Amino acid sequence: MSALSRTDAAEPASYLNAGYGLKSWLLTLDHKRIAWLYFISITGFFFLGGAAATLIRLELLTPAGDLLSDNAYNQMFSLHGIVMVWFFLIPSIPTTMGNFLLPLMLGARDMAFPRLNLLSWYVFILGGLFTLTAVVAGGIDTGWTFYTPYSTMFSNGAVLAAATGVFIVGFSSILTGINFIVTTHKMRAPGLTWFRLPLFVWAQYATSVIMVLATPVLSVTLVLLGIERAFGIGIFDPALGGDPVLFEHLFWFYSHPAVYIMLLPAMGVVSECIACFAHKRIFGYKVMAFSILAIALFGFLVWGHHMFVSGQSIYAGVAFSLLSFLVSVPSALKIFNWIATLYKGQIRFDAPMLFALSFIGLFLIGGLTGIFVATLALDVQMHDTYFVVAHFHYVMVGGMVSAYMAGLHFWWPKITGRLYPEMWARVSAIIVFVGFNLTFFPQYILGWAGMPRRYHAYADEFQLLNVFSSAGAGLLAVGYLLPLLYLIWSLRYGARASANPWDARGLEWTVSSPPPVHNFARVPRVEHEAYAYDQPQ
Amino acid sequence: MIEAGDPWQLLMFPEAASSISSRVDHLFWAMVVTCGLVVLLVFVLLLVFSIRYRRGSRADRTPSARLNSNHWLEIGWSVPVLVGFLVFFAWGAVLYLDLYDPPAPADGNVREINVIAKQWMWKFQHPEGVREINDLHLAVGQTVRLRMTSQDVIHSFFVPAFRIKQDVLPRTYTELQFTPTKVGRFHLFCAEYCGLQHSGMTGEVVVMSPPALQGWLDRQGQTRTPEQDGARLFRSYGCSGCHAPDSSVHAPNLAGLYGKPVPLANGTTVRADAQYIRDSILLPSKQVAAGYPAIMPSFQGQISEADVLKLTAYIQSLTEQETDPP
Numbered sequence: 001m002s003a004l005s006r007t008d009a010a011e012p013a014s015y016l017n018a019g020y021g022l023k024s025w026l027l028t029l030d031h032k033r034i035a036w037l038y039f040i041s042i043t044g045f046f047f048l049g050g051a052a053a054t055l056i057r058l059e060l061l062t063p064a065g066d067l068l069s070d071n072a073y074n075q076m077f078s079l080h081g082i083v084m085v086w087f088f089l090i091p092s093i094p095t096t097m098g099n100f101l102l103p104l105m106l107g108a109r110d111m112a113f114p115r116l117n118l119l120s121w122y123v124f125i126l127g128g129l130f131t132l133t134a135v136v137a138g139g140i141d142t143g144w145t146f147y148t149p150y151s152t153m154f155s156n157g158a159v160l161a162a163a164t165g166v167f168i169v170g171f172s173s174i175l176t177g178i179n180f181i182v183t184t185h186k187m188r189a190p191g192l193t194w195f196r197l198p199l200f201v202w203a204q205y206a207t208s209v210i211m212v213l214a215t216p217v218l219s220v221t222l223v224l225l226g227i228e229r230a231f232g233i234g235i236f237d238p239a240l241g242g243d244p245v246l247f248e249h250l251f252w253f254y255s256h257p258a259v260y261i262m263l264l265p266a267m268g269v270v271s272e273c274i275a276c277f278a279h280k281r282i283f284g285y286k287v288m289a290f291s292i293l294a295i296a297l298f299g300f301l302v303w304g305h306h307m308f309v310s311g312q313s314i315y316a317g318v319a320f321s322l323l324s325f326l327v328s329v330p331s332a333l334k335i336f337n338w339i340a341t342l343y344k345g346q347i348r349f350d351a352p353m354l355f356a357l358s359f360i361g362l363f364l365i366g367g368l369t370g371i372f373v374a375t376l377a378l379d380v381q382m383h384d385t386y387f388v389v390a391h392f393h394y395v396m397v398g399g400m401v402s403a404y405m406a407g408l409h410f411w412w413p414k415i416t417g418r419l420y421p422e423m424w425a426r427v428s429a430i431i432v433f434v435g436f437n438l439t440f441f442p443q444y445i446l447g448w449a450g451m452p453r454r455y456h457a458y459a460d461e462f463q464l465l466n467v468f469s470s471a472g473a474g475l476l477a478v479g480y481l482l483p484l485l486y487l488i489w490s491l492r493y494g495a496r497a498s499a500n501p502w503d504a505r506g507l508e509w510t511v512s513s514p515p516p517v518h519n520f521a522r523v524p525r526v527e528h529e530a531y532a533y534d535q536p537q
Numbered sequence: 538m539i540e541a542g543d544p545w546q547l548l549m550f551p552e553a554a555s556s557i558s559s560r561v562d563h564l565f566w567a568m569v570v571t572c573g574l575v576v577l578l579v580f581v582l583l584l585v586f587s588i589r590y591r592r593g594s595r596a597d598r599t600p601s602a603r604l605n606s607n608h609w610l611e612i613g614w615s616v617p618v619l620v621g622f623l624v625f626f627a628w629g630a631v632l633y634l635d636l637y638d639p640p641a642p643a644d645g646n647v648r649e650i651n652v653i654a655k656q657w658m659w660k661f662q663h664p665e666g667v668r669e670i671n672d673l674h675l676a677v678g679q680t681v682r683l684r685m686t687s688q689d690v691i692h693s694f695f696v697p698a699f700r701i702k703q704d705v706l707p708r709t710y711t712e713l714q715f716t717p718t719k720v721g722r723f724h725l726f727c728a729e730y731c732g733l734q735h736s737g738m739t740g741e742v743v744v745m746s747p748p749a750l751q752g753w754l755d756r757q758g759q760t761r762t763p764e765q766d767g768a769r770l771f772r773s774y775g776c777s778g779c780h781a782p783d784s785s786v787h788a789p790n791l792a793g794l795y796g797k798p799v800p801l802a803n804g805t806t807v808r809a810d811a812q813y814i815r816d817s818i819l820l821p822s823k824q825v826a827a828g829y830p831a832i833m834p835s836f837q838g839q840i841s842e843a844d845v846l847k848l849t850a851y852i853q854s855l856t857e858q859e860t861d862p863p
Contacts, residue, residue, distance in 0.1 A: 065736065070733055070734055070736070070737075071733060074730075074732075074733065074735070141732070141733075143730050145730075147690075147691060147729070147730065149689075149690055149691075149707060150690040150691070150730070150731065150732055154656070154689060154690050154732055155732065237707075238706070238707045238708035238709065239707065239708065244691055244706060244707065245706065278590070279592070280605075281605045282605075283604075283605060283606065283607075284605075284606050284607070284611055285605070285606065286606070287606075287611050308633070309693065309702045309703055309704055310704045311703070311704050311706055311709065311711045314633065314634060314637045314638060317633065318630045318633070318634070321626055321629065321630060321633075322626055322630075325622040325623065325625070325626045326622075328618075328622060329615060329618055329619055329622065332614075332615075332618045333611065333614070333615055333618075335579065336611075336614050337611075339579060339582050339583060339586065340610070342582075342583070342586035342587065342590060343586055343590065343604075344590060344596075344597075344598045344599075344600070344604060345586070345590045345598075346590065346592045346593075346598075347586070347587055347590050347591050347592055348591075348592045349587075349591075357583065357587075360579075360583065361579075361580065361583070364575075364576060364579055365576060368572040368575065368576065369572075371568070371572075371622065371625065372565075372568055372572075374626075375564065375568065375625050375626065375628070375629030376629040376630050376632070376633030377557075377560075377561050377564060377628075377629045377630075377632035377633045377636065377700075378561065378564060378565055378568070378629060379629075380561075380633065380636065380700060380701060380702050381561060381565075381697065381700045381702065383702055383728065384693060384695070384702070384728040384729060384730075385697075385728070445548050445549060446548070448548075448549075448551065448565070449547065449548045449549075449551045449697065450551055450695070450697025450698070450724065450726065452695065452726045452727070452728045452736075453730075454730040454735060454736070455735070455736035456735070456736040457736045457737070458736065459724060459739075461547045461548070462548075464548075465548060534600075
């Protein structure tokens with residue numbers, strides 16, 4: 001980046017050429033540069049998790065466990081889950097686009113706590129190093145769920161190192177969450193009332209609330225796990241007088257809301273893209289804002305739906321099932337509202353829009369299959385099978401990662417000041433959509449037919465669909481590698497982007513691309529609702 | 538069944554071989570059709586709007602007052618969604634309660650089988666005393682109740698063709714009742730990740746006609762039933778020293794105890810089920826029966842899960858009249 005800037009004397013002053021050298025990046029307090037630190041780190045984690053997924057899919061080409069040993073396979077799916085959940089999906093949109101855009105969208109010069117912001121990245125990296133240490137020092141084979149007593153008393157892997165990594169990275173989430181909440185409350189520009197905020201900001205705000213409230217429960221749970229494993233003090237292992245189902249309750253009390261930590265920012269990104277490329281105010285703005293809050297709230301009350309066959313009270317199961325259906329209503333509303341936004345719009349199909357439309361389709365299928373597993377009698381069959389695997393990949397990869405790609409392409413000109421090759425981006429969006437469905441749709445059928453998840457070897461009749469799935473994974477890998485190439489290419493060779501290449505609304509598009517160090521020369525005054533596409537910018 | 542067949546048939550319409558499985562399938566397909574229609578509706582709308590309102594098209598875009606927000610429309614699509622959800626919720630819940638809190642079968646005849654899961658095998662004991670590993674032989678039409686526990690980590694008993702699954706917890710009993718309705722061999726999977734050879738913790742449920750099962754049981758040779766073994770253990774572990782009716786020690790008489798409410802010293806009442814008996818043997822201070830001194834020693838670490846199950850079977854078999862160990 002900095003090399004590029006120096007060779008180009010015509011480039012206007014921006015946060016990118018405000019300082020050169022490693023120190024100017026590693027000690028920066030600029031939210032835009034911190035976003036870059038996260039971009040680079042989570043991209044690394046994404047491809048690490050993706051490499052593990054590749055090995056998993058290769059192993060599952062044949063029913064026999066032949067490519068990897070059972071131990072290696074168990075380590076691969078554990079690594080894949082831990083890295084993807086905690087080191088990619090949870091930080092993904094908030095720490096990159098959230099960090100970059102929140103102050104810009106609010107008309108602020110930076111976060112409320114710039115030093116805290118930098119600290120949260122260092123904490124994130126520290127947690128990542130612990131987890132990578134676990135990979136090197138013997139690996140971890142507990143799955144990302146760390147179920148006890150397997151994780152505390154039976155596993156031979158480096159459970160403590162991995163759990164410590166996740167424990168540490170939790171603090172990064174909490175710090176980011178606090179920063180976002182305070183920034184949204186205190187740093188809004190004059191005239192920017194709550195109901196003029198872009199939905200992206202609402203989504204970041206609700207996500208931050210979940211991060212601050214739910215993550216401490218995970219931290220406590222991991223400490224208890226560590227105490228039992230290290231000192232043999234009985235908390236979860238019944239042989240020591242503990243209760244393994246207690247761990248499931250505590251774990252899911254965090255990990256279900258964590259799904260919404262991943263999903264809500266995605267919904268925010270998609271709302272921005274749909275409004276921009278339909279050139280129209282988002283339909284039912286207030287309903288959209290309140291449904292974000294409703295999802296965040298209800299998300300805390302449904303953790304027991306992960307435990308319908310765990311031996312918890314069957315009447316608790318009934319209550320959790322009902323609540324899980326209720327949390328789906330606001331999600332359904334959002335889909336209808338996005339569709340309604342297209343009505344009478346001026347729709348363009350640039351790459352961000354293709355990714356956003358992919359999100360709608362895939363999240364719709366992921367959400368609807370979510371109500372299958374919320375249905376008690378069906379979950380009995382589907383729990384811990386590939387149906388669940390397919391369901392949450394539709395939500396987290398089909399949904400969340402598509403939205404991440406949509407946002408990345410949408411704001412790339414703003415972030416870098418460069419345009420990417422549009423044709424390649426559209427190709428990538430289509431490859432991802434096709435590859436994704438080919439990978440994960442067969443897994444619904446496999447799950448319904450009874451193939452359990454986390455199986456290194458499987459019954460012969462499941463092979464056909466596993467071959468489809470592995471072939472799809474190959475395509476998906478191409479779809480994800482392409483953007484890595486052309487986006488990096490665009491940093492040097494991409495055409496210069498104007499301040500507002502998409503004719504979008506929102507304060508971030510009023511500053512130059514890339515933005516100046518302090519974002520706004522003068523504090524902006526907001527006169528319009530969000531998405532005022534009927535007004536000139 | 539495990540034999541080869543048309544792969545699509547096997548995958549899309551997996552064998553339905555228990556009394557509950559076709560009821561689960563009806564719910565599944567009702568949801569597939571309903572959700573399929575919703576997906577179709579959304580995709581058609583997406584497609585139609587995308588084409589009609591593509592930038593530069595000459596479609597009518599006259600703004601109206603409700604173009605950006607319309608409460609009646611929001612309510613109009615929320616209510617059907619909510620109603621549909623509630624129907625599926627209730628349907629699924631009723632089936633679930635039938636599965637996990639099942640009514641006694643009409644003939645009152647339930648075959649109780651003890652299951653011990655461990656890394657990485659399933660151990661079964663039939664009421665006749667016959668034991669098997671990983672395979673489980675059952676009679677078609679005969680209701681079965683599994684009493685399951687684990688020696689180490691959490692496992693999960695899963696027979697896809699029966700549409701049943703239940704986690705198997707260490708040091709806790711979970712139960713599962715079902716009725717096979719088809720003769721054949723069906724996959725048994727461990728569904729909860731349990732370590733190195735999780736995917737090898739599989740077996741077959743072999744469902745036979747009742748005479749065939751009887752023949753199979755007979756061929757396994759002479760065995761003692763769990764009750765008979767339990768009676769022997771009741772004496773060898775010294776239980777009878779206090780709990781026999783003629784004992785001089787003030788200890789609860791166990792005859793007719795099973796299934797009855799037991800008042801506890803702390804004022805609460807607990808039902809004397811298998812879990813209670815298990816806890817009383819291994820953790821006697823957890824639930825002390827009212828009116829008795831807490832002098833029972835713990836047998837934690839001295840008695841195997843299999844023996845606890847046998848003792849439980851013996852205590853379960855003691856009726857009010859039958860007070861002497863056979």
